[in-house]
Amino acid sequence: MRHLLIAITFCWIPTVCAETLPTVRVANNGEHFVRGDADERFVVWGVNYDHNGDGELLDDYWIERWDDVVEDFSEIKQLGANCVRIHLQLGKFLEAPDRANQAALDQLAKLLKLAERQGLYLDITGLACYHKANIPDWYDLQSEQERWRTQAFFWESVAEVCRDSPAVFCYDLMNEPILAGKQPASDWLGGELAGKFFVQRLTLDLADRTRQAVAKAWVDQMVEAIRKHDDQHLITVGVIPWVFVFGGGKPLFYSSDVGERLDFVSVHFYPQKGQVAKAITALQAYNVGKPLVVEEMFPLKCTEAELTDFVNHSKGFADGWISFYWGATSKQLREADDATIGHAITASWLERFSSMAEEMKQPVGE
Template identity: 60%
Template sequence: MIHYPRVSLLILSWLLVQSSATAAEPLQRIRVSPDGSGFVRGDNDQPIVIWGVNYDHDSDGRLLDEYWTDDWQTVVDDFAEIRSLGANCVRVHLQFGLFMDQPDLPNVRSLDRLERLVRLAEQAGLYLDITGLACYHKQHVPAWYDKLDEQRRWDAQAVFWEAVAQRCQGSPAVFCYDLMNEPVLPGKVPTDDWLLGELGGKFFVQRIATHLHGRTRQQIAGAWIKQMTDAIRKHDKEHLLTVGVIPWVHVFGAGEPLFHSAAVAEPLDFVAVHFYPKAGEVDKAIEALKAYDVGKPLIIEEMFPMKCSVDELAQFVDQSSDFADGWISFYWGKTADQLRSDEPASIASAITASWLDRFKQLAPQP
């Protein structure tokens, strides 16, 4: 595989984003490069590396689609703050229950708000990684949704993606659609619980099936990905598609990617994987990450110094730059200065502030 020189790409991508943020030179749609080794945009196939943040909730734990109606100015201000960090991409997470009133009936008001968010991204010079089907807050998961059998649940999810793609298909600010955050496949023991992975009152992990019913896990993953991507492609044949996954190769120390394997991931345009290196084990994380370098562009779609130091996470970014095409961290509505002035002071605020400072330093300067 031929790789672009990553350091040069980062510098070039920053300059491109700086210029595209002006009204005279709008954002241009991102595509996979002709040789499949990275991302490009514009008529001249200008290389670009993704450098962004997850903008999933604010400092009070509210999810974006819970406050973007009443506190729109907060979103506007946050996008400006994210831009000032040197980011060119924002990953947003849409809750299924706030976008679907019934299995076949999308919520028009939420779709209108999403369309407004896309226009804001265009104005701010920021690309959007639109991650869907979230069930992070159980209070927003409709009772009817959990009562659906697997196929009817998938059908409702497909309606969600059709509606989102129909609204977003014309905008160059959409970098990609991420089908679901960290989908999980059933094991040998059946379960009736669709959600797992509770963290701070949020359920970031979701099963796409609860029973094998004689199928392999690969067959389930492939069928689900095909139905979701087919739904999107009915209305949007251009924007990129992916699934952000837990790096099980890193967790178990062996194996191969499933959702991004050749047998499953043909409809997906690039690999998105979530890495939180452990202290003293950056090299181990890099080796695991290499398993996801499967011939498509590769993005670390989540990273944060949750289990390692700020310096070690910066080291992880540096060492992965030989084969990664983007990095997306987190921004939770407070700048580094605001976090340092929090009362009472907390270790979490101090770590986040320190990382935001480093994140900005790591971003290429104009």
């Protein structure tokens, strides 16, 4: 019945054709996003579609259960979002260091067409190693140089598929990359969170290099890989705001020497309860003369009202916000047989997110 309803729905819901979905770019002044020939201001209001309610990542099920993806994109559109951040696993897209999985690339092309029809842009985050079971043994055995070469091949393969689609908002090179400390590390992955490894190291050993030098070399190599096929879509890196975490310091990836080839700033913010002002101050440290997007946010450590305040107070200098959607509407969450407090918090936030959509997508002063 669920799939029948999807088919019926898509018979009459108007869709947005590729021709009417203008490519997003950075304005000539470098300070915000625009799209179309008229340079229409564009503000991101989106969701991370990183996994479903069972914890499965998109590319774990998008071939066998494509109808679920179609339904979810329709629900995301109804929330008022204009952007979906997807997370692609390296192990699902590469069969060998220099051989791509054609089935995965074909499914990505199919997803691009769905996004075009729905009028949704994609923030394509790559190189994910969230599930250890999906990490190839050969990948973990590679040296740093070999690993970077493999990562560059991943991005070459993805960019070749995506280059002509207006639905691509950006390529996010990696979710929350980190570097080794003063002492060499033994594992490419950072800490585990709810069975997933969201954080990945670029190097296990700085080997007398500065952190800035390593970060710049990696960013430049990934950008070069993408630009072999795609010279128009935006490139960014979603980072942990260490300025916020440690209460000081300066951005690494968005410093002038490291982030020169990144088109805009992406940071992940989960304000602490009672510390909205501190979060705003930390976010302003990333206002470096490029468009600024809060690429992750959720009332994880604060109240819904406080997160709303954070969004509203950052509207004067931010150019987008991306929250989360895990494959269930607020109604489905509230009516679930196993509904928990977490379900209720998510349902309430989805309703607030939807109610704010139209206002937040309007640029300040318009």
